[in-house]
Amino acid sequence: MKHPSLAANTAVLLAPTFRRRGFTLTEMAVVLVILALLIGGMVVPLTVQQDIRNASETQKLLSDVTEALYGYALTHSALDGRPHLPCPDTDGDGRENRSGTACVSPEGDLPWAELGLGRQDSWGNPLRYRVSDLFANRAAGFTLTTDGDLRICTDSTCNAVIADKVPAVILSLGKNGSATPGNADEAKNKTIAVADKDFVQRSPAPDGFDDIVAWLPRGILVNRLLLAGRLP
Numbered sequence: 662m663k664h665p666s667l668a669a670n671t672a673v674l675l676a677p678t679f680r681r682r683g684f685t686l687t688e689m690a691v692v693l694v695i696l697a698l699l700i701g702g703m704v705v706p707l708t709v710q711q712d713i714r715n716a717s718e719t720q721k722l723l724s725d726v727t728e729a730l731y732g733y734a735l736t737h738s739a740l741d742g743r744p745h746l747p748c749p750d751t752d753g754d755g756r757e758n759r760s761g762t763a764c765v766s767p768e769g770d771l772p773w774a775e776l777g778l779g780r781q782d783s784w785g786n787p788l789r790y791r792v793s794d795l796f797a798n799r800a801a802g803f804t805l806t807t808d809g810d811l812r813i814c815t816d817s818t819c820n821a822v823i824a825d826k827v828p829a830v831i832l833s834l835g836k837n838g839s840a841t842p843g844n845a846d847e848a849k850n851k852t853i854a855v856a857d858k859d860f861v862q863r864s865p866a867p868d869g870f871d872d873i874v875a876w877l878p879r880g881i882l883v884n885r886l887l888l889a890g891r892l893p
């Protein structure tokens with residue numbers, strides 16, 4: 662049998678020497694600030710990664726669309742037997758819109774249903790399409806010597822030309838697609854004006870420019886048709 666005083670002494674020896682307590686408000690605040698910083702640091706790179714992925718997928722889509730346009734020229738003949746490109750879609754059904762043998766408008770949405778791809782970019786906006794009149798005429802197709810009338814420039818004033826005599830241009834207005842253009846280069850690409858035949862291609866910049874522009878170089882278009890025996 663244990664001696665009562667010995668049991669009491671043992672209990673004293675085993676008792677914790679500190680007093681348990683909860684977090685203070687200050688400690689909680691510090692923890693919350695650290696958590697906020699950690700989560701913030703993770704979220705920003707994730708949105709940046711998504712933007713890069715969307716831009717990359719749209720770039721790939723535009724590349725596929727240019728291939729589909731080469732294919733269209735190979736397989737579609739004007740009334741004179743020569744090749745031609747499709748007209749833009751001006752009523753949103755993905756089919757080209759013509760008035761007789763000419764295009765209703767040289768600029769509009771990409772005729773994605775005709776091509777079998779390219780309905781929307783990665784941000785859910787329709788791809789835009791512009792074609793030179795002489796390349797889309799269904800009465801007389803184009804020849805080895807037909808020149809396009811479109812230009813790709815480094816800015817809206819077109820001081821430097823990247824590509825000249827271009828038959829067709831395809832573009833995505835980028836992440837800010839539906840927003841009002843914040844600079845002259847974005848406005849140049851977004852505004853549909855029949856008389857304006859210049860487009861701007863440059864790197865994305867902090868000024869808000871994020872358009873992705875692709876085009877059919879005239880030389881590659883006629884060379885593909887030559888190799889396939891569709892020209893001259």
Ligand SMILES: [Ca+2]
Pocket residue numbers: 750751752753754755756757758
């Ligand atoms: Ca249409």
Ligand SMILES: [Ca+2]
Pocket residue numbers: 833834835836837838847869870871872
């Ligand atoms: Ca844009």
